[in-house]
């Protein structure tokens with residue numbers, strides 16, 4: 001994929017960047033660089049001296065951003081790693097805290113568009129789905145190794161797939177004959193497993209299964225939980241964190257963890273006195289999530305399920 005094709009229309013860009021209140025000279029983390037929409041907007045809003053430390057576990061996103069070296073110089077620091085390592089990565093650079101953090105979760109358009117990455121049910125390709133190519137586990141290895149029960153749980157939990165157990169049983173029968181290695185093979189199998197009547201309405205029948213697999217392959221919810229835990233310790237003063245999610249599983253985690261950071265006591269409600277010692281470290285800024293406006297929705301189909309939540313360090 002060449003540079004001109006590495007394009008991703010940023011979601012909730014203005015809202016997320018404004019929420020961080022960028023200042024000249026501030027230091028910001030963009031945990032999900034992608035094609036750089038939020039990173040560049042933060043660099044522009046914090047010029048001439050603001051810096052952005054941008055993470056992406058996908059080497060293509062990092063390589064793509066290298067071309068902005070001339071424009072931003074050492075104001076832009078690129079880290080090819082999972083954002084779950086944010087605290088240790090910052091510490092290794094001698095940075096204890098930053099002035100704001102943004103995370104725009106999920107996959108980027110270039111990842112979906114590049115057929116051979118195996119993220120899309122619209123193209124026939126090897127079942128890969130790894131955002132980080134250094135990882136061993138791919139979608140194919142996962143489909144080959146999980147038990148029928150584990151497959152059912154994965155499809156139900158991460159895809160909220162109604163036909164989870166039926167699809168899992170079809171996967172197990174198919175792989176007894178030949179390994180499931182391509183997206184096309186998986187799509188055919190899903191179509192065979194889901195009754196025709198159920199396939200006639202709603203989204204593509206493979207949508208939920210592909211979402212579930214992608215989340216599992218990349219341990220997306222595990223990484224998000226680890227990140228959310230670290231956020232208060234990474235912020236200074238009244239710095240803010242902004243997180244954009246694209247499905248209810250992610251949004252629930254962000255909402256619950258921000259609420260927990262904002263509580264003084266996390267003892268069971270009936271406990272006679274507080275023994276937990278938990279103290280609030282953050283204040284929730286968005287009681288209700290910020291959603292894309294009509295114009296953005298009309299302009300960008302990917303924005304449809306987006307929700308932005310913001311919390312501020314106390």
Ligand SMILES: C[S@@+](CC[C@H](N)C(=O)[O-])C[C@H]1O[C@@H](n2cnc3c(N)ncnc32)[C@H](O)[C@@H]1O
Nearest residue numbers: 010032034035036037038056057058082083104
């Ligand atoms: C939705 S895109 C970000 C788009 C970006 N904000 C833009 O405007 O171009 C998500 C990006 O985050 C990366 N990513 C997802 N989860 C990650 C994680 N746990 N650690 C690091 N990068 C991650 C993906 O590889 C992808 O490039």
